[in-house]
Amino acid sequence: MVYSKNIVLGVSGGIAAYKACSLASKLTQQGANVKVIMTDNAMKFVTPLTFQALTRNPVYTDTFDEKDPERIAHIDVADWADIIIIAPATANIIGKLANGIADDMLSTVLLATQADVYIAPAMNVHMYAHSAVIKNMQTLVEWGYHFIEPGSGYLACGYVGKGRLEEPEQIIQTIEVHQQKKAQLFLKGKQMLISAGPTQEKIDPVRYFTNRSSGKMGFAIAEAAANAGASVTLVAGPSQMQVQHHQIERVDVTTAEEMYEAMLEHATKSDIIIKAAAVADYRPSITYDHKMKKQPGPLYLEMERTRDILQTLGDQKEDQFLVGFAAETETPIENGYKKLQKKNLDAIIVNDISLEGAGFSGDTNAVTYLNKQGREEKLALNTKQVIAEQIVKLIHEDLEGQ
Numbered sequence: 091m092v093y094s095k096n097i098v099l100g101v102s103g104g105i106a107a108y109k110a111c112s113l114a115s116k117l118t119q120q121g122a123n124v125k126v127i128m129t130d131n132a133m134k135f136v137t138p139l140t141f142q143a144l145t146r147n148p149v150y151t152d153t154f155d156e157k158d159p160e161r162i163a164h165i166d167v168a169d170w171a172d173i174i175i176i177a178p179a180t181a182n183i184i185g186k187l188a189n190g191i192a193d194d195m196l197s198t199v200l201l202a203t204q205a206d207v208y209i210a211p212a213m214n215v216h217m218y219a220h221s222a223v224i225k226n227m228q229t230l231v232e233w234g235y236h237f238i239e240p241g242s243g244y245l246a247c248g249y250v251g252k253g254r255l256e257e258p259e260q261i262i263q264t265i266e267v268h269q270q271k272k273a274q275l276f277l278k279g280k281q282m283l284i285s286a287g288p289t290q291e292k293i294d295p296v297r298y299f300t301n302r303s304s305g306k307m308g309f310a311i312a313e314a315a316a317n318a319g320a321s322v323t324l325v326a327g328p329s330q331m332q333v334q335h336h337q338i339e340r341v342d343v344t345t346a347e348e349m350y351e352a353m354l355e356h357a358t359k360s361d362i363i364i365k366a367a368a369v370a371d372y373r374p375s376i377t378y379d380h381k382m383k384k385q386p387g388p389l390y391l392e393m394e395r396t397r398d399i400l401q402t403l404g405d406q407k408e409d410q411f412l413v414g415f416a417a418e419t420e421t422p423i424e425n426g427y428k429k430l431q432k433k434n435l436d437a438i439i440v441n442d443i444s445l446e447g448a449g450f451s452g453d454t455n456a457v458t459y460l461n462k463q464g465r466e467e468k469l470a471l472n473t474k475q476v477i478a479e480q481i482v483k484l485i486h487e488d489l490e491g492q
């Protein structure tokens with residue numbers, strides 16, 4: 091994960107600065123591009139030349155040492171960084187960052203960057219336990235900074251206790267694990283609206299029209315999206331399925347009309363909308379409050395059209411990424427494209443429900459993902475969970491490519 095990443099290593103003034111040399115070397119060996127910033131006090135322990143030789147990059151020591159008139163160095167390096175590591179981080183640099191002080195190159199870059207910042211403290215055991223340091227660290231944690239806790243052991247000041255800079259290998263491993271977790275949350279910050287399940291269209295108090303949809307596919311997509319960090323609203327028709335993830339808000343509906351209302355209510359604030367529900371196209375024109383009595387001879391019920399929710403969402407679309415499903419039994423791809431265009435969708439998931447193992451109520455599915463640019467991805471027979479993960483990744487790729 092550190093491979094090919096742009097890493098700024100901020101070295102502040104503590105004896106553990108010698109360990110930062112090993113860290114710089116290991117990061118470079120693992121394929122990271124490393125640029126070192128040293129504070130004035132750090133240079134009393136090790137020289138810039140050491141880091142320059144290890145990283146094969148110039149070392150920054152002075153905010154006002156502007157070598158390139160085209161660029162402002164501290165902003166340039168702050169933007170360049172994917173990751174910033176402060177190792178060792180003294181009580182002083184922690185205090186400055188927690189209080190917005192920018193009086194040298196390192197503290198200035200720290201305020202200017204958008205990168206992930208990892209802080210590896212190293213100091214005397216009593217300093218580490220001081221209320222001021224603890225308060226500053228708490229503030230930084232609240233602001234989203236990541237701490238790599240110091241280990242316990244013999245400290246240069248003669249004390250034994252907590253305050254020893256974590257070993258370079260361990261620092262790299264902690265960052266790798268954190269970055270990996272972050273990469274899995276590729277939909278973090280996205281608001282997602284998903285519909286799932288069938289609808290029920292009432293005839294009388296004991297009878298209704300419905301279909302064989304179990305809701306499994308839509309619920310699996312909701313779980314996959316929440317696992318990828320999205321905040322999900324799941325509008326569900328009657329279904330036995332349970333929501334597991336705490337980031338899914340479930341809205342239960344029964345009829346196509348109720349689903350229409352719920353979807354429209356949440357649509358404008360959503361970034362991605364997936365319409366996986368099997369919505370009734372027709373409902374009885376008349377519903378009875380009492381149970382219908384049987385009569386001699388056949389029964390004719392008049393049906394009326396429900397509103398097409400997806401079509402409405404497509405017609406009203408602003409900048410949402412809109413995805414439909416198409417349940418087909420004949421020429422699925424051709425019909426899928428037609429629906430995609432007609433309903434103004436960004437992508438459509440075509441379900442050939444005549445295939446063995448694909449479709450409504452089972453635990454597996456096989457689908458084709460089509461997007462409006464003509465991308466066609468066949469997702470082979472698999473569990474609905476795996477298909478859902480693949481769909482969520484494809485949507486993310488398409489969003490990134492927009």
Ligand code: CTP
Nearest residue numbers: 365367369370396397398399400414415416417
């Ligand atoms: N859909 C909808 N509202 C409806 C009917 C369908 O939002 N009243 C949505 C479904 O949720 C699905 C997509 O439209 O995402 C396609 O559904 P499908 O039943 O395959 O197609 P229809 O649009 O009903 O077209 P046709 O009956 O011609 O196949």
